Amino acid sequence: MKVEKEVICLGHRIIPHQTSGSYDLIEGISAPGVPGPPPHYHSKYHEVFVVTEGALEFLIDGNPVTVKAGESIDIPANTLHTFTNQGESNCRYLNIHSPKGFLGLFETFGVDASEQHAFEKSVAPDVISRVLQRATDFDMHIIVS
Incomplete structure (x- = not known):
């Protein structure tokens, strides 16, 4: 299935944008307190977040980094990272993965x-379990502490 409309994936609203380039582009909306994915890295994807509303708290290779509206963060391949919205209102951001391919996680x-x-369906235990089992299929290498 090709994502052409909004989906909720692991508690985050995902709005895909089709591109002609060699990258995936989504608009994400994260509600306050909804955790991001478990700490993970991508071996082939470079990732960029551009926060357009609110702020995201990142953990990058164990270091906390706050990215506020109007700011961005570039996450090279093989960099351990995760994020969460610690604010009191929704956070909106653009998220780019290069090269193309990560959009498949949201499609699945x-x-x-x-x-x-x-x-509720997007964070059901069976969905979380399937994501954990299949994450590497999408070059998402989860680090369990």
């Missing part, structure tokens, strides 16, 4: 945002 595990209880 995203729940149509128009479905009733989409948020």
